Amino acid sequence: MKLIRIVGFGVICVVTAAAVAAGASASSATLDDMTLRESDLPAGFDQLFSHRLPRAEAIEIQGAITSGYRGGWQREFTRAQGVDSAVVTSSVLKYATTDDAHRAVRRSWQHILDHAGAKRLLVARPLGDEARAIAYQTTGAITAYAVVWRYKNVNGSVLLVGLKSLGVTLDLATRLAVKQQRHMRLES
Secondary structure (H helix, E strand, O other): OOOHHHHHHHHHHHHHHOOOOOOOOOOOOHHHHHOHHHHHOOOOOOOEEEEEHHHHHHHHOOOOOOOEEEEEEEEEEEEEOOOOOEEEEEEEEOOOHHHHHHHHHHHHHHHHHHHHOEEEEEEOOOOOOOOEEEEEEEOOOEEOOOEEEEEOEEEEEEEEEEHHHHOOOOOHHHHHHHHEEEEEEHOO
C-alpha cells in the first residue's frame, strides 16, 4: 500500500507541474476543502483519514520537493466488499507560483514513468490547465488509476486502487477528479 501512495503522490505532482504556467495563483483557501468529500464518492466508500501533508511526508513519498511547495492535504476513502477493498486517495499540493507547480509536475511525472512501470492513458474530460492519467498493476488483479492535473498553482490528484469488480476504472477515477476540480475552483 505504501508503494501505491508513493506512486500516487508522485503522479499528482508531475501532472500538475507539467501545465504551462498562466501566472495566476489559487488563494489561501483551506486545502482540505479542495479535496474530495465522502458525498462525492459512490455508495459504500467511507473516509479513512484526512490530514495535512507535511513537507517531510511529501519528500518521503516523491523523493524530493520542488521549490515553492507551500503544503498539501490528503484524504483517503475505502470500500470493503468481503475480503476485497477499493481505495480512493484525494490530494492537493499548493505551490507559491504556477511556475513552481509546473516544475513539480514535470519532475514527478518523469519519476513515476521511470520507476513505476505505469502506462499513460488519456483523460477523457476537461480538467484543470493540463491533466494526465496513468494505470499500473500492483499485485494480482489489483489495478491503480491515477489522474493528476494542475489548476493555477495547485496540483490535484485522485488515485483509485482495487479490483474492477469493485468499480475501479479509469472512468470512475476521472469522474472523481472532475468533482475534486469543482472544489478546487470554488476555493480559489
